[in-house]
Amino acid sequence: MIVKVFGKKITYTYLKNKLVDLWKPSEPLTLIDLGCEYFIAKFSNQASLHKALHEGPWFVAGNFLSVKKWEQNFVPDTSILTHTAIWARLPQLPTEFYDRQILEKVGEKLGSLLKIDTCTSAALRGHYAHICIQVSLEKPVKTRVRIGNHIKRVVYEGDKILCNDCGRLGHTLLKCPHKQMAKQPNDDNNTTTTKTNGEPTKPATSWQVVTFPRKKGAGKMPMQNGQQHGHNHLKVPPGKSI
Template identity: 50%
Template structure:
């Protein structure tokens, strides 16, 4: 019984007034983490200033485990950091999320990422907000539509910004009526060439994109077939030394007959 009393005595109860006071200064803050690598604090902050160009001094706090908080007092600066991306630093994707109370780096688990998606050669009649929202819902959660897209100012491709679960195989196409629309993901090194998941790379991917099913033919010889149907994952590779943008086919897996 005394043990229970001590445990109760160790609990500090936060009143609504306490919460308002300690939370208010962080409500426009962003938690960030660079995918796959850590950078020196000063270099990361300099790159953030170059990317976000905030209208106020940028305060960056190192939380450990590769996580940082970018603290703003202006909501517009926060919104730009959250929704103006995707952001890349030294070629690696910068994960961003809105600050939340009781966040601890040790317990944090990244489950989603945000990425721009292109719909190349989309028929012009599909440059419609409702249609684009429907496409987005098939791929993930819609965050925004590129400003040029709904006005049909760019006919080469439509562009949408979506949030996608990291542990889910991304789609290679969607079908609208009789039209099959290919999907291209923006960013170098964010899509695994083996499993088709955002966030993995072929060096650290825990999943093989194909598994071998051994079959015995009539002569006793073993044959193999792919466990996955035909897939083509595509991404846009940004090359700083070139003005052009190159679409690369990352993987093509065809089931053996």
């Protein structure tokens, strides 16, 4: 199958070690560098291949690992990654919204819901709800979502993956291909701030990202598969792929 780490250059040795740590194949993993940050991962055991293809999403050094079946006539320098998976936080979410069905609907508003953090589904996290979603790289990500009568902000997790100008994932402001024309000094559209308790708030179009140090060997959030038993995660519906 073909793999690529989204948004970050990873050395061959580091990537191979991380993939072995993530997938724990029962046989030696063969990894071939195709160039342009694309690699071929080969398995001799069908069960190991199935796990790598279907039990994600996977993350390497905090960045999404795109995986797909091998395709004929694949050319790395012309291949375009159109979607990515990313963890999103909903800070200060009222506890009554820590409900599987509600969070499913929230995830679908933001993109395609992949999984819900165990602590979130069990309402144990407290500070924020934590969901993994698949989003398009061609559209700005959403900064807010309506839940009942509440409008909650959305914070995305990652390192140098979100442009604060166009709101798209995959690049930063310095390399933004969608840079907007500089606004005139008197043009305050989308930049007006309001005050809450005397303190200015961020504008409605402000995209926010949170980064944090990851523990050694932490490539994939703890997951459980299977039917719902209060703490299980959502699986990607059949027919959907990344």
